[in-house]
Amino acid sequence: MMGRSFFHPARLRRLTLYAVLVAAAVVMILPFLWITLAAFKTQIALLMGQTIFEPTLANFDEVLFSPASDYASNYVNSLFIASVSTIATLAIATLAAYSLVRLGWPRWAVRAILLWAVVFHMVPPITLAGAWFTMARTAGLDSSYAGLMLAHITLNLPLALWMMAIYVREVPLELEEAARLDGASTPTMLWHVIVPLIRPGLAATAILAFIFSWNEFTVSLNLSTKLTATVPVAIASFAQEYVIKHTDMAAAAVLSIVPAIVLLAFASRHIVKGLTSGAIK
Amino acid sequence: MNDAARNDRLWRWLTLAPALAILTVLTLLPVIELLAMSVHEIAWRDGQSHWRFIGAANYAALAGDQLFVAGVANTLVFAVAGVVAQMALGFFLALFTSHVVRGQGFYRLVFLLPILIPGIVIGAIWKLMYNPDFGIINQALGLVGLEPHDWLGEPSLALASVIAVDTWHWTPFCFLLLLAGLESLPRDVYEAVRVDGASAWQELIHVTLPMMLPTIAVTLVFRLIVAFKVFDEVYLLTGGGPGTSTEVISFSIYRRFFTEDRAGYGSALSLTVLFTLTAAIVLAVTAVQRRQMRP
Numbered sequence: 001m002m003g004r005s006f007f008h009p010a011r012l013r014r015l016t017l018y019a020v021l022v023a024a025a026v027v028m029i030l031p032f033l034w035i036t037l038a039a040f041k042t043q044i045a046l047l048m049g050q051t052i053f054e055p056t057l058a059n060f061d062e063v064l065f066s067p068a069s070d071y072a073s074n075y076v077n078s079l080f081i082a083s084v085s086t087i088a089t090l091a092i093a094t095l096a097a098y099s100l101v102r103l104g105w106p107r108w109a110v111r112a113i114l115l116w117a118v119v120f121h122m123v124p125p126i127t128l129a130g131a132w133f134t135m136a137r138t139a140g141l142d143s144s145y146a147g148l149m150l151a152h153i154t155l156n157l158p159l160a161l162w163m164m165a166i167y168v169r170e171v172p173l174e175l176e177e178a179a180r181l182d183g184a185s186t187p188t189m190l191w192h193v194i195v196p197l198i199r200p201g202l203a204a205t206a207i208l209a210f211i212f213s214w215n216e217f218t219v220s221l222n223l224s225t226k227l228t229a230t231v232p233v234a235i236a237s238f239a240q241e242y243v244i245k246h247t248d249m250a251a252a253a254v255l256s257i258v259p260a261i262v263l264l265a266f267a268s269r270h271i272v273k274g275l276t277s278g279a280i281k
Numbered sequence: 282m283n284d285a286a287r288n289d290r291l292w293r294w295l296t297l298a299p300a301l302a303i304l305t306v307l308t309l310l311p312v313i314e315l316l317a318m319s320v321h322e323i324a325w326r327d328g329q330s331h332w333r334f335i336g337a338a339n340y341a342a343l344a345g346d347q348l349f350v351a352g353v354a355n356t357l358v359f360a361v362a363g364v365v366a367q368m369a370l371g372f373f374l375a376l377f378t379s380h381v382v383r384g385q386g387f388y389r390l391v392f393l394l395p396i397l398i399p400g401i402v403i404g405a406i407w408k409l410m411y412n413p414d415f416g417i418i419n420q421a422l423g424l425v426g427l428e429p430h431d432w433l434g435e436p437s438l439a440l441a442s443v444i445a446v447d448t449w450h451w452t453p454f455c456f457l458l459l460l461a462g463l464e465s466l467p468r469d470v471y472e473a474v475r476v477d478g479a480s481a482w483q484e485l486i487h488v489t490l491p492m493m494l495p496t497i498a499v500t501l502v503f504r505l506i507v508a509f510k511v512f513d514e515v516y517l518l519t520g521g522g523p524g525t526s527t528e529v530i531s532f533s534i535y536r537r538f539f540t541e542d543r544a545g546y547g548s549a550l551s552l553t554v555l556f557t558l559t560a561a562i563v564l565a566v567t568a569v570q571r572r573q574m575r576p
Contacts, residue, residue, distance in 0.1 A: 017377050017380060017381065018381070020374075020377055021374070021377055021378065021381065021384075021388065024374055025388065025391050027449070028391050028392060028394070028395065028449075028453065029391060030417075031406050031407065031410060031449070032394065032406075034406075034409075034410060034417050035405075035406045035409065035410075038409060046415055047414065047415050048415070049415050049420055091299075092299040092300050092303065093300065095296040095297070095299060095300070096296065096297050096299070096300035096301075098296055099292075099293055099296035099297040100297065103289070103292065103293040103296065103297075104289075104293065105293065105297075113297075113300075113301075113304075115563070115566065116304060116308075117304065118562075118566060119559055119562050119563065119566075120304070120308045122506045122558070122562045123510075123554075123555055123558050123559060123562070124509060124510040124512070124530065124531045124534075124554065124558070125510065126510075126512060126531040126534045126535055126551070127315075127531075127534060127551040127552075127554050127555040128307075128308065128311045128312075128315075128551070128555075129535075129538075129539075130315065130318075130534070130538040130539070130544060130547050130548055130551055131310075131311030131312070131314040131315045131318070131548070131551075132307070132311060133539075134314060134318065134544065135310070135311065135314060150303075150307065151307075153303060154303055154304075154307040154308065157300065157303055157304070161300065185288070185292075186288075186289070186292035186296070187292070190296075211397050214399065215397075215398070215399035215400060215401075217399065217400060217401045217512070217513045217516070218510075218512045218513065218531065218535075221516075222535070222539055231399070232399045232400075232401040232402070232513070235399070235401050235402060235405055235517075236401050236404075236516060236517055238405070239404075239405065239408060239517050246409055246412075246415075249405055249409070250405075250409060252405075253402045253405045253406060256398070256399060256402050257394075257398050257402065260394065260397035260398050261394075263397070264390060264393055264394065264397065268389065268390055268393060271393060271397070272389065272393070272457060272461070275396070275454070275457060275458070276457060276458055276461040
């Protein structure tokens with residue numbers, strides 16, 4: 001064995017390893033840190049590039065409470081649309097997943113529907129946005145929450161369907177057979193046998209559906225009006241004003257990250273499970 | 282018994298009906314709607330749409346559409362360059378992390394954040410960081426004595442700058458999937474290889490990479506597909522400019538259909554992209570499935 005010098009190869013390798021990982025973490029965190037600092041700066045402090053500055057809450061105050069800003073109502077819109085569409089997506093996907101996995105559909109039908117869902121999930125949403133816009137206009141839904149919610153349900157349904165199909169498949173068949181022998185009907189079975197067992201799956205799916213709905217921009221941009229605009233649409237409009245208020249945009253961006261941070265703090269394991277469920281069996 | 286069978290069939294349909302309704306009305310019907318619109322010239326006058334049948338003229342115009350041609354070229358460059366960078370970085374970070382015991386949880390948390398926040402916010406953050414007057418990027422370059430640049434405003438730099446943002450945004454996704462793949466590999470193989478005295482490099486080439494191939498393939502396909510959808514970041518960072526240097530497919534469709542109000546031509550554009558990508562996706566999905574079925 002060599003002496004335990006500082007430059008021992010194994011130790012050196014370990015140090016490099018940690019150095020790379022720390023550098024990567026810094027690169028990931030720095031933009032968030034910078035935007036958060038910018039949100040607490042005055043416009044002048046930002047433009048002067050001051051690193052030491054007197055923090056102010058004026059930007060948050062202006063974004064949330066100034067009569068010229070709709071951001072507070074955009075925030076409520078986003079919460080409303082994301083919550084309702086998440087609940088609906090979950091219900092529709094769970095029913096369909098149970099039907100496809102356990103109710104004796106022919107194999108080709110199951111494959112066809114799952115493939116249909118996956119293909120739709122993969123094409124750019126903008127390709128259908130034009131048709132949705134025209135259809136919503138015809139149906140009189142073009143300035144309503146319902147149109148946006150339907151769009152978000154549709155966009156999230158494929159992912160939810162796939163995830164729920166994976167979780168329902170994991171429920172032991174014997175449990176279901178036992179319940180059948182006791183004379184359980186299909187709704188009883190779903191509610192009292194399946195749903196309690198797939199709760200972790202429901203949580204993971206709900207979190208992802210909520211986040212994706214909260215983040216969705218492409219379709220919301222084209223289907224929303226001034227009244228129904230969501231948070232991403234509002235942030236985009238900050239960037240397009242004649243005189244860009246950079247610090248307001250920073251404050252709005254920081255506020256928009258809050259739900260993600262809350263979910264990250266309480267449910268990061270569910271999120272990792274959900275994100276990787278499609279890729280690793 | 283007969284009643285129960287009929288009951289079963291009823292529930293089978295009832296449980297699937299809502300999903301089928303959504304898929305039919307909101308994914309199949311729109312394609313038919315697009316088809317109908319794409320053979321018309323559609324003008325809006327007094328809140329009324331006026332349709333004039335023009336046959337395949339919208340499709341014939343596609344090849345001569347400079348915006349669309351630039352969009353296709355840029356999207357290909359964006360997707361390939363970005364995804365290759367993200368996969369390589371993600372793989373090595375995952376490999377490094379899997380060797381580390383302490384701090385893995387924290388690391389995972391840090392790397393989850395960019396995946397969870399709106400693309401438009403990523404755009405907003407980087408637009409401020411790239412700002413030529415007060416952005417941190419030019420400030421940092423100034424500290425080490427390098428020239429400042431207008432990262433999003435110079436035609437030769439804009440696309441690379443957007444790809445850099447996308448790489449920052451999506452490397453964590455590759456990292457998480459690949460790390461999960463690495464951790465599901467059987468440990469005994471490694472022990473056997475180590476007993477045989479293989480170097481770390483040999484271990485990577487001959488053991489890790491071959492076993493990781495299915496996960497790598499799936500991650501790659503996922504990423505490529507999302508890369509082809511890119512819209513949010515480009516919308517905020519550059520709006521497709523300067524000129525057409527960061528124009529991407531989704532943005533061309535948006536511009537033609539919504540900004541310029543050319544619903545007929547925009548529909549032809551949408552359908553062309555839709556069908557090309559669907560064909561590619563079906564091919565990719567079947568290829569991946571065939572791979573996974575092999576023992």
